[in-house]
Amino acid sequence: MAATECSAPGKIILFGEHAVVYGQPAIAAPLAGLRAWARVSDATQPGVFIAAPDLGEEQWLSDGGEDDALARAIRLVQRAAGLAALPPLHIHVRSDIPIAGGLGSGAATAAALIRALALHLQRPDLARDESVAALTYDVEKIHHGTPSGIDNTVVALEKPVYFVRGEPHNRIEPFTVGRPVTLLVADTGQRSSTRLVVGDVRRQWQELPARFEALFAACGQIAREARDALQAGDLPRAGALMDQNHRLLQQMTVSNSRLDALAQAALAAGALGAKLSGAGRGGNMIALVQPAQQQRVQEALLAAGARRALPTQLSPA
Numbered sequence: 001m002a003a004t005e006c007s008a009p010g011k012i013i014l015f016g017e018h019a020v021v022y023g024q025p026a027i028a029a030p031l032a033g034l035r036a037w038a039r040v041s042d043a044t045q046p047g048v049f050i051a052a053p054d055l056g057e058e059q060w061l062s063d064g065g066e067d068d069a070l071a072r073a074i075r076l077v078q079r080a081a082g083l084a085a086l087p088p089l090h091i092h093v094r095s096d097i098p099i100a101g102g103l104g105s106g107a108a109t110a111a112a113l114i115r116a117l118a119l120h121l122q123r124p125d126l127a128r129d130e131s132v133a134a135l136t137y138d139v140e141k142i143h144h145g146t147p148s149g150i151d152n153t154v155v156a157l158e159k160p161v162y163f164v165r166g167e168p169h170n171r172i173e174p175f176t177v178g179r180p181v182t183l184l185v186a187d188t189g190q191r192s193s194t195r196l197v198v199g200d201v202r203r204q205w206q207e208l209p210a211r212f213e214a215l216f217a218a219c220g221q222i223a224r225e226a227r228d229a230l231q232a233g234d235l236p237r238a239g240a241l242m243d244q245n246h247r248l249l250q251q252m253t254v255s256n257s258r259l260d261a262l263a264q265a266a267l268a269a270g271a272l273g274a275k276l277s278g279a280g281r282g283g284n285m286i287a288l289v290q291p292a293q294q295q296r297v298q299e300a301l302l303a304a305g306a307r308r309a310l311p312t313q314l315s316p317a
């Protein structure tokens, strides 16, 4: 029976999380080693059955409520394709990406599913990157409340992007690094709700607008300089900018003792820079390393309590 399978990567935010929600530039990159997959197959029994064991979900589409992300993704594709009903389908979704770890698990599962379903329904136009990014954005609203749009963009494009949220259009500039960039992605083991942390930053911004506007603007300036540094292959400069960004995130109160301890451990072991990545208050941090220091920093992160320290590389085109 005909089946269509697609995948999408997890993501890390290299620079500018939180500030990006307020219109400042940010940089994100795909995490090719952690992925989500969706397989759409023709079925014989009427209805659409969704099996997503890694997400603890097995149900008929008709039983999926409005806040069910997979059901929402399927209905969005159905609507975009202008179909009154879907043919009988079996949809299997699996993911290696930890949930609520700031690695874009929700965006990746949605993007993989949207692309596989669009192709299976013979709508390649809806499987194009821009369309997958736009439909994934609508699904992301369930997880995030007010997503900036950076997660769905980077998982759909699968390239490093310089991103500025804007009306009516976001500014999306894929770019390539000037020389290989090796990062370690270290998991605190603490899960954190992006929606809650983003909401808390908003509350603080409303209470102290001048202070938070200044913090966001400083993050934006770092992201601009970081793109130049990454494109030029100036890794020591990129590392120093990561450290500065982490300090600003601390001032926004989105770091915590475990993230700070892992960043410190990475720097003490010779990393060029380290910062939390994503919403913060748990989830993951990233450390920029020279290949010669990778193993030492990896061991230091694990010794400091990281659940894992996964290497990932950004390569020049």
Ligand code: PMV
Pocket: 013, 016, 017, 018, 019, 020, 021, 101, 102, 103, 104, 144, 146, 147, 148, 149, 150, 151, 194, 198, 277, 278, 279, 280, 283
């Ligand atoms: O999904 P996370 O935890 O990586 O967070 C996304 C980054 C934020 O800037 C905090 C929110 C957003 O919508 O951009």
